[in-house]
Amino acid sequence: MSDLLNNWEKKSKDRQKIYRQFLEKAQKPAVRNEILDRLPDLHEEAFQKVDCLKCANCCKNYSPRFKTPDIKRIARHLKLKESELIETYLRLDEDGDYVVRSTPCPFLGADNFCSIYEVRPSDCERFPYTDEDVLVRRAALTQKNSTFCPIVYFVLERLIKT
Structure with a gap:
């Protein structure tokens, strides 16, 4: 697993303010469009690094x-x-x-x-909406999802770092 994903739950909890600020900036059309252009590749990369069948946090703790x-x-x-x-x-x-x-x-x-x-x-x-505009359009949902889904955490971290 990627170093980025080591201890991701704690890191995500500690970075909620940073995520909120980032997602607020993402509401600007130019920033949003840049993010949306990057999502397909980041989504694919995250799914290559995270095995949902080893996690299933979404199914264990939340409901669609x-x-x-x-x-x-x-x-x-x-x-x-x-x-x-x-x-x-x-x-x-x-x-x-x-x-x-x-x-x-x-x-x-x-x-x-x-x-x-x-x-x-x-x-x-x-789910986890990391390949669609829900990621930026529903910022509060994205933040919540980042606390239990390593894929959302991974995508947010990669978006923020570049």
């Missing part, structure tokens, strides 16, 4: 939003009624979004593989 198309697709895959899927696995959060009832995610196996990977929620498919 389950949007209506996700619920329909997953229920069909599990051969459940949508209402059964909701009653069994989901709850409404404070924003009115469906999220998992408990963590870790009930679809996460002991081997960190997802039992519904092929039909997973779109939030899971897109």
Whole structure:
């Protein structure tokens, strides 16, 4: 693993103010466009260095939003009624979004593989958003994600250092 990723959780916690300042600057169109141009390569590099199956922090500690198309697709895959899927696995959060009832995610196996990977929620498919504008557009989310996802931490560090 890269030296950058050694002790990344502590480093990320210590650098939250720096991330906030960086992401505030990233709201300027010229800076944002430069960052967005760099994201695909940094995203690829991060995924080459981090094995999500060894981590799975996202699935162990947080929940994606389950949007209506996700619920329909997953229920069909599990051969459940949508209402059964909701009653069994989901709850409404404070924003009115469906999220998992408990963590870790009930679809996460002991081997960190997802039992519904092929039909997973779109939030899971897109996570950690390091190849899209969500990284700069939703700064608070990016900061939060940097505290539990080594890929977000890696991408932020590489963006800040250059």
